[in-house]
Amino acid sequence: MKHRSRNVTRLALLLIAAGVIGNVVMYLLGNSPFNLYELSVEQPVRMDQTTSVLLQTEIGTIDVVPLQGDEIKATLGGKTTKALMKDYKLDITQDQGQTRIKVVQDNRYRFFDIYTELKLTVGIPETRLDQLQVVTDSGKIDVGPVLAKEYRVVSDSGAIKLDIEEGIIHAETDTGKITASIERISQDIHATSDSGDITIQTAEAPQALRTQFSADSGTVQVTLPGYKDGYIGEGGPLVKLISDTGNLRIEQ
């Protein structure tokens, strides 16, 4: 028994040594599973009658940026191994005024993935959309100054950052923080994070505002002029911030 286990140990060490040496040689030749390659899939989409844009991905980050011209430009970039290069594609559909851009991952069985980092960058022309919707399962979302009446941003486990002029905001994440920098608070804002901080920054101080906060263990801080007992003036948009463990903050 002892003899057999010694032989198995020797065989295991031999295999590991062969594996390490072989992989180093293959890496130098550029053919090992550890060699990473740049992924770049670019696809322009005509704006046509587009009034809303939906961006969806299961993994990776999403950047939304404003763009000159009249075409939406979707770029899927990042790094992955040679074997998985062809697994990532962009699926673009247009239907009833909505342009949907989805990162599609070949759904074949995945046992071993050394490294994959994806980023979907979508450039949107400077026309005001009715709705911009961004959904990701596990990545951060960064929305630049793209014009829209409503922003709906959902991530399961990433941070959300919005840098916009104004509009209805609905932001939701399970574990990341939410930061919204806006010119003015003219519409309702609803942000929820299970464990991250939520910060709303406004360039212009609102004349009227209503707030609702729910923070189980975090702090609530509002540094807007004239703010008292959940209100500024009468009426105005509602800012509703909810976090279980994060801090809530509205500032100028």
Place this chain on the structure above:
Amino acid sequence: MNKEAYLNELARYLKLLPPEECAELMGEFREHFECAQLSGRSEAEVISKLGHPRLIARELLTQSQIERADKSPTLLSVTRAVMATVSLGLFNLVIVLLPFITSLTVIAGVFVFAICLLISPVLLILQYQSVALSINSIFLMLGLVGVGLLVALGTLKLTRLYYHLVIRYLKYNLTVIKKDVTSFEA
């Protein structure tokens, strides 16, 4: 309850033991009664000192299961010993069964990990679905199988050590329970 009724009830509970072991234990109990009688103690006194036959039998069955597991420690024998110990008291659900299930799950997880590494060539071929890409990964497969062998071997050794520790813990637990019963009776 007289001596015969007591011994009959005890024998009924001890039927789960192998016949020789059961006969040996019953002989010891008869001897215990006879010695007590010689030293002038009544049957009722001995019975009350011994406790209910069901409790005595449970303790003896547990002891027997632990000894069997000690002689040939396998997953089945150790699990039987644990379950027998749990039957001695509700508190053992927390201090015996729960840690046993948790640690067993961890060990099972490591075994599954080792098996995944050992069959990694098949998994990688399934993943790549291409002979060329699979050939590029041949050295990765060799390395993973090597690591799998080491993990499997280590886990087997760890499991043996784990069984030994569980049995020692069960023996200790049984001693504590016996002490508790004795101090309670005193």
